[in-house]
Amino acid sequence: MGNLTHVYTLQNISYALQSSKKQQFSSDFYTLFIVMSGSGKLEIDHNTIHLSEEKCILVPPNNTISIHIQNKHLCFYQLQFNIVHLSNKQTTYSHFTHIKEQRLLPFSQYRRLLEAIYQNRLAVDEHTIFEQHVHFQELILLLLHQPIPKLVQKNDRQSVEQSINYLHKHFEKEWTVEQLAELADVPRWNYTRIFKNITGQIPLHYLNNIRIEKAKQLLMTTNDRVFEISQSVGFNNEYYFNRRFKEHVGISPGQYRRNQSSHLRVFAPFLEDFFVALGITPIAQFSHSKWGKQDYLGLQEVPDIDVQNREMDRLLHYKPTLIMLDSGVDRWESFHHLNEVAPVCHLSHPGENWQSTLFKIADLTGKTSLMQDVILQYEDKVQQAREILSKSVYGQSVAFLRISAIGITLYAGPECGYTGPILYRDLGLMPHPLVWSIPHNQRKAPLTFDQLLQLDADHLFITFDKQHSIYENEERAILKTSTWKNLAAVKTNCVYEVDFLTWMNYGILSHSKKIDDVLNVLG
Structure with a gap:
């Protein structure tokens, strides 16, 4: 010092x-x-x-x-x-x-x-x-x-960048866009345009995000009251701070603090993968009467709640402190009444961008440092798998099929779906030409009989939609048809059945298990 x-x-x-x-x-x-x-x-x-x-x-x-x-x-x-x-x-x-x-x-x-x-x-x-x-x-x-005058700077973009750096150091001050533009000595209309080009956000939204991130640090590291924290980061109105915090984080400042400082009892149907990856065991897990539950997570001792048979009332018995729901869970049941059981956080789960979901959950639970280790381990695993596969199957075509009683579904390429980003993007395997015929941004497509005849992929990964059900024999009937038996991969014994809920999932543990499955048969 x-x-x-x-x-x-x-x-x-x-x-x-x-x-x-x-x-x-x-x-x-x-x-x-x-x-x-x-x-x-x-x-x-x-x-x-x-x-x-x-x-x-x-x-x-x-x-x-x-x-x-x-x-x-x-x-x-x-x-x-x-x-x-x-x-x-x-x-x-x-x-x-x-x-x-x-x-x-x-x-x-x-x-x-x-x-x-x-x-x-x-x-x-x-x-x-x-x-x-x-x-x-x-x-x-x-x-x-006070920042240096613009006369020593080179251009408007550098002036805006300098004002952004200044904003990070002085976020607690009262700012308007006009003041920031004047600070940078750039016309307001041009300042906002350049600012959004640099950050992806308009100035005051960006400022609020800085303040919220600082508030999260103070909630975790101090015993200051929420009102005092809101004042110290630049929000003069506690109600406005609470509203902005919940919009940004998904839960209130008080709940965020409790999540960081106490044992978290969470119920997060379809999101358990992320919590287990971060070392958090949910107090209950989702199950489906026809699909079963996510056995690959090793949660055999955790009670399950059947979302299809609407068993959500049982949740009260397990006394959760946080309920986290993704945007697609409403197809099973309306969860509005769960606010009476525990605070509910509605999480935007983009699927393919699983990293953002993991970051959001890590942030809510105080596991950010662990999250970084988890991602690094996954990236190392991907790199090692690519090196192994490059010596064995690179140049050979691969496809993934989901088979149900009503038909066969072909999953898309490296940008969309449960499987493509892992098989084709992470592992670098070559999609069969039929995979490329699926429209852009579409995750899957039904496979017609004529298309199945064209599916001469070197390797096929398959899963059955309703395992352990009355439909199982009906689903597997396709395997006895002459069309199926004449597929190139079938003839060479290169068809690999995988677990349904492991592969129909976006979690990092699910993806890691997919890599294990691929290496087990192709490595």
């Missing part, structure tokens, strides 16, 4: 409402002029500085100053201060060695500090005097942190 070498000591503060045309004086101290309203000019040694609202001028000691007004009045604060050196190293901060003018943004922060300093100017008790001293140090710190 560095040693403090100097402090700034306020000598005097005055508030001037000047109506005379000219005023002249000099000072032995450093002087700050901060204009509140009106306009005029300041002359120092034949140099002229124009005065306008929200502008600050710093004048070093021993300069003769003349102030001229240009309209009916000029209102400004005048502060005189000194620099007291605390060590033998007599250095003066370069910020104060020359006459300097700058626009103060956001001005509301300066106004608040100036009013507090001025209000305590006549204080005699030690506590209030010290409070004034602290406020003055804050004021100086704000001045030192």
Whole structure:
């Protein structure tokens, strides 16, 4: 830690409402002029500085100053201060060695500090005097942190980038888009356009996200009240903070804190994979009367709730502290009444982008650092699998079929579906030409009889839709047909049956198990 070498000591503060045309004086101290309203000019040694609202001028000691007004009045604060050196190293901060003018943004922060300093100017008790001293140090710190003028920058994009960096350091201040654009010295319309191009968001949404992320840190690491945290990150209204926090995170600040600090009892039908990957065992798991449950997760001791037979009322017995639902769960049952059991978080689960779902759940449960390890382990596994497969089956075509009593479904390529992103993107296997015939952004397509005849893939992965059901014999009847027996992969014994719920899933453990299955037969 560095040693403090100097402090700034306020000598005097005055508030001037000047109506005379000219005023002249000099000072032995450093002087700050901060204009509140009106306009005029300041002359120092034949140099002229124009005065306008929200502008600050710093004048070093021993300069003769003349102030001229240009309209009916000029209102400004005048502060005189000194620099007291605390060590033998007599250095003066370069910020104060020359006459300097700058626009103060956001001005509301300066106004608040100036009013507090001025209000305590006549204080005699030690506590209030010290409070004034602290406020003055804050004021100086704000001045030192003002961004450099645009004239030393190269272009508008760099100016906006600099303002974004400044925003990350000063997110708690009151900001408007106009102030940010002025800070960057870029027209407002162009500022918003460039800002969104850089960040993907409009400025105030981006600012709110910064504040929410900081609030999450404070909720995890402090015992401050929610109101105090909302104030410290820049939300003056606790209700607005709560609303924004829930929109961004999915649960209230209080629930977020409880999730981080206590044993989490979660029910998350169809999302259990992510929780188990993060070391969290749900208090109940989903099951389906015809599909069974996700046996690959190893949750044999965890009670199951059949979503198809509407057993959700049993959930109350397990006393969850958090219920997490993805957007597709309503096809089984309406979950509106579950708010009476525990806080419900509705999670947008994009499927193929499983990383974003894992991040969201890790963030809600305080498992972000573990999440990074989980993803790295998966990526290492993918790389090792690719190296093995490149020596054995690269160049040979692969397809995945889902078979049910009503027909055969072919799953899509590397961008869509439960299987394509793993088989073709992660593992680098070659899709059969029929796979490419599936329309873009469509996850699967029914396979007609004529198309099945064209399916001469070297390797076929298959799964049956309703295992352990009265339909099982009907589904497997396809395997006895001459059409099926004449498929190239069948003739070469290159058809591999895999577990239904393992492969019809987007979780990271599901994907890892798919890689194991592929290596087991193709590695």
